[in-house]
Amino acid sequence: MRTRHVNVLIALAAVMLFSFSCFCISRMTQTSNQLTNCRNHILEFKEKMLHLKNKTERNRQELIKALSKVNYEIIQRKNMSVNLVEKKMNTLGNNETASNAFEILRFFFPHLRKVGRIYPDVIIGKEKTGVSFALGISTVNRGNQSYLKQALNSVVSRMTPSEEKDSVVIVSVADRNEDYLKSVVDMITKRFKRQLMSGSLEIISIPAFFYPNILHVQQSTEDSGKSESWRIKQVLDFCFLMLYAQPKAMYYLQLEDDIIAKKMYFTKITDFVHNITSKNWFYIEFSVLGFIGKLFKSEDLTDFVRFFLMFYKDKPIDLLLGDIFQVKMCNPGETPEKCAERNKQIRIRYKPSLFQHVGIQSSFPGREQYSKDIYY
The missing domain is CATH 1.20.5 (Single alpha-helices involved in coiled-coils or other helix-helix interfaces)
Structure with a gap:
């Protein structure tokens, strides 16, 4: 169990x-x-x-x-140094010397006395100063035709590095068409980027408020009025550019946007200026055409601009250039022969010409021109 x-x-x-x-x-x-x-x-x-x-x-x-x-x-x-300079009334920027150069405009244009600051709308560049030469090129829209790129390439590429360092080329866009301004800026910033970065090339645009009311009125009238308005505006465009360039350099060379320059043109200009025995010259012509290739002492530019502004409604600027010589240099009562002899001494002509006019389409809409410098 x-x-x-x-x-x-x-x-x-x-x-x-x-x-x-x-x-x-x-x-x-x-x-x-x-x-x-x-x-x-x-x-x-x-x-x-x-x-x-x-x-x-x-x-x-x-x-x-x-x-x-x-x-x-x-x-x-x-x-x-891409500086888009806004129109700020009653304020001055860093470059007061350049800004003050425009103050004489208030004397001739009452509408500018209400403006706080007269200065370019746009400045692209380094605002270079203290150089020997400033070269001014005024440009406007010519419709489907443009010579500016060719002109700039000719002027800029024919400088040596040392000449480029001692100069500044100023392209002044004197056109209210914003698309044209943009096209100029785009072309230059792409094609001439190095020159912009070095300060040897600048772009400015003229503010619309600079022009007097008479210009706006005449632009809406008949063809004769439009032609007169175009001529008046051209004188004012040159004056604005000359005032902007005046504080930058010892000498100012006036060019246009439809020219080409000879090889070594800058070297020849520099050598010629430095070898002139007399310092009393009035201006030097490096081209016989119009207002192309005229070299001024920068210290004299204000006097030239004052004279141009006194008579800007009356004659083209190249004819005013001859008139100012008669007023300043020909003494009352002297014979024309004696005045002409003095003319040769102080109104100097360089031969052969260093610049040639190549544009056919005028800056005046619909007009063609075939002027050539026979001494080029």
Whole structure:
């Protein structure tokens, strides 16, 4: 009897032991599966973190590139000194000397007395000063025809590096057409970027408020009135450009936007000016045509501009240039021959001419001109 009880207890213990073993095995298997899943999650998390790290690194590199590009653009703009000068009334900028040069305009034009500051609307360049020569080129829209790029290339490319350093070429956009201004700026900043960055080339635009009301009235009348308005405006355009250039250099050379220059023209001008024995010359002609190639002492420009503004309604500027000589240099009562002899001494002509007029389409709409310098 006792033996049977013992066997039952042993069997019961075996069953319990077996059940516990199965339970333990089941729990271990479950735990193993959980550990495997946990490991898989950890591996997946690590993979995502690695991917995120790589993506962050790529974003950082792209950000660095973007910042570098922005900094490059800022430096480029700074080097090119692209300054869009706004019309701020009753304020003066840093360049007060240049600004003060325009003050004489208030005497001749009452409407400018109400303006706080007379200065170009736009200046692109380094506003270079302290050089020997300033070369002025006034340009307007000629419709489908433009000679400006050819003229600039001829003038700029035929300077030596030292001559370029000691000069500044000023392109004055005397046209209210904003599209034309933009086209000039785009062309020059692309084709003559180095000259802009070095300060040897500048672009300015004349503010519309500079012109008197008589000009706006005549532009809306008949063809004769439009022609007179065009002539008057041309005189005023030159005057504005001359006043802007006056504080920059010792000498001022007037050019136009439809000319070409001879090779070594600048060297020849420099040598000729430095070798003139007399310092009393009035101006020097490096072309016999119109107002092209006329060289002035900058210290005399204000007197020339005053005279031009006194008679800007009466004659073209090249004829006024002859009149000012008669007024200033011919004494009352002397013979024309004696005055003509003095003319040769102080109104000097250089031969052969260093500039040729190549434009056919005039700046006056619809008009063609074929003038050539026979001494070129």
